[in-house]
Amino acid sequence: MDAQLIAFIGVAAGMVALPGADFTVVVRNALASRAAGVATALGVAGGLLVHTALAVAGLAAVLVTVPALFRTVQLLGGAYVLYLGISALHAARRRTTDGGGPEADQGSDTRRAGGPSVTGTGRALRQGFLTNALNPKAPVLFLSLLPQFVPDGQPPVPRTLLLATVVVLLALI
Template identity: 40%
Template sequence: MGVDWPAFLLVVGVMFVVPGPDFALVLRHAGYGGAVRWAVGGGIVSGLCVHATAAALGISALLAASAEAFTVVKVLGAAYLVYLGVAALLAARRSGAAPTVAELAPCGRASAYRRGLLCNVLNPKAVLTFTSLLPQFMPDGRHPLAQTALMSGVVVGVGLAYWTVVLVAIGALARVLSRARVRRVIDRVAGGSLIVLGVHLLGTPL
């Protein structure tokens, strides 16, 4: 029996549509210019590639099976989300227009990419997604490594498509989102959301 691809794609799609730390981070960078926004998205997708590779090689399963290692990832992930949230709230207190791409580049793009990458890689929920979701759809009698690699690649592909749509949609609203007053509101909302998600992650048994 093969993979139930329609059901698998539906579950994966719902997983991406439900807002989480990655979406809050993208929202926080919504008014910083196209290059910076796409750098954040690229970092998030790169993080998915890291998780997909780890799942295909069995590293994610080993990490999830080790309570100590998983706790370390959880604490680091929660601390990083709180850090990003506090940084956003501090940015909201500053006055003036939103920084331009020229003011942020090249360090702005590199920093944005690292934020997206670390936000995704240090999210233990992403680890559990690959270690708990994929086995549910794994067909019997197939090579586990090849099948895991294929399904992980599909997850990355769906993620790439989803974030492309999100970033294009945000780009269409760039003129509004780049206004100083709107940016301050976004920073407050995204910053508060990241802090809440970080605290929730730290206090949730995984």
């Protein structure tokens, strides 16, 4: 392994470990059930694949150079996070109006989680994917970060694919 790849692994590990929207939605769904947490994490990894594919293809540069498109992605991402927040508040309100706390319904993992019910792995997978894919900062981060770790004289596409794979694998771990 070369020094730039080792340095990138450290940077990528720090980037993946920082709490953010992805972390929040994975933890919330993992509190509902283990399967939902794993499905959400897989969805996040799928979103990372979208960003890395865009970075490899150079399309993420368009988001930087076309402010209206970047703003649209920001608004879509913000709207989705708002939807998740409203869903969580609605579920919490419903739980209190049903007169039950965790003691009232020990059989329902989603009620104990305090968030919107996660009814199946498909929904959790979709939540993880959308949370990551609609994050407007991710393509800019990938666009600015990945090229820094491509050595001079090396073809950028294979190296960028390797770096993208590292990020996705670290996210899955």
